[in-house]
Amino acid sequence: GNSVTQMEGPVTLSEEAFLTINCTYTATGYPSLFWYVQYPGEGLQLLLKATKADDKGSNKGFEATYRKETTSFHLEKGSVQVSDSAVYFCALDTGRRALTFGSGTRLQVQP
Amino acid sequence: NAGVTQTPKFQVLKTGQSMTLQCAQDMNHEYMSWYRQDPGMGLRLIHYSVGAGITDQGEVPNGYNVSRSTTEDFPLRLLSAAPSQTSVYFCASSFTGKKVGYTFGSGTRLTVV
Numbered sequence: 001g002n003s004v005t006q007m008e009g010p011v012t013l014s015e016e017a018f019l020t021i022n023c024t025y026t027a028t029g030y031p032s033l034f035w036y037v038q039y040p041g042e043g044l045q046l047l048l049k050a051t052k053a054d055d056k057g058s059n060k061g062f063e064a065t066y067r068k069e070t071t072s073f074h075l076e077k078g079s080v081q082v083s084d085s086a087v088y089f090c091a092l093d094t095g096r097r098a099l100t101f102g103s104g105t106r107l108q109v110q111p
Numbered sequence: 112n113a114g115v116t117q118t119p120k121f122q123v124l125k126t127g128q129s130m131t132l133q134c135a136q137d138m139n140h141e142y143m144s145w146y147r148q149d150p151g152m153g154l155r156l157i158h159y160s161v162g163a164g165i166t167d168q169g170e171v172p173n174g175y176n177v178s179r180s181t182t183e184d185f186p187l188r189l190l191s192a193a194p195s196q197t198s199v200y201f202c203a204s205s206f207t208g209k210k211v212g213y214t215f216g217s218g219t220r221l222t223v224v
Binding site: 044046097100101 | 144
C-alpha cells in the first residue's frame with residue numbers, strides 16, 4: 001500500500017536559519033506529492049505540490065523537488081521566520097481515492 | 112467563497128450517543144473525504160467518496176458511517192460514540208484529486224466522555 005514517512009519533530013530553529021524537513025514515500029503508480037501546513041488551531045492549507053518527477057513546487061519561500069529515484073519530496077526554506085511555526089504534513093495522492101499523509105513535523109522558530 | 116464548511120466546530124458527547132458531523136462544499140468537487148487527526152499520528156482516512164452515490168472505506172472506518180446523496184454534502188455519522196473516537200475531524204474535497212490538491216474544512220473537535 002501507499003505510505004509517507006516524515007522526520008520526527010519537533011524541529012526547533014532560530015529565525016533566519018535554513019530548514020529541511022525530510023519526506024519519503026512508497027506508492028504504486030505515479031503519485032502527486034504535496035506539502036500541507038497547519039497553523040495552531042486551524043485546518044490544513046496546501047503549501048505546495050508537484051505532479052511528476054523532477055517537478056519543483058514552491059510557495060512563500062518554501063521549495064520541494066519530486067525525486068522519483070530516491071522516492072523523496074523534502075521541504076526546504078532558506079530563511080525561516082517566527083511566523084513559519086506550524087505543523088507540516090507531507091502527503092501523496094495516486095488519484096484513486098484520497099490523500100495519504102505522513103505523521104507531521106512540528107516546526108518551532110525562535111526569535 | 113465558502114469552500115468547505117464543517118459543523119459543529121466543537122462537540123462533547125456521552126459514550127453511546129450518536130451524532131452527525133456535517134460537511135458541505137460549494138466548489139462542485141467530485142472527491143470528498145473524512146480524516147481524523149490524533150496526536151503523533153497524522154491524519155488517517157475514515158471514508159471517502161468519488162462522486163454522488165459512491166462511497167468507500169478508508170483506513171479506520173469502524174464506528175463511522177457515511178452517505179453521499181448530493182455532490183455538495185458528505186456527512187459523517189457516529190453510530191455509538193466511544194472515548195476512542197475523541198479526535199479532531201477534518202473534511203476535504205477536490206475536483207480532480209490528483210493534480211490540484213484538496214481543500215480542507217476548519218475541523219470539528221469531538222470529545223467523548
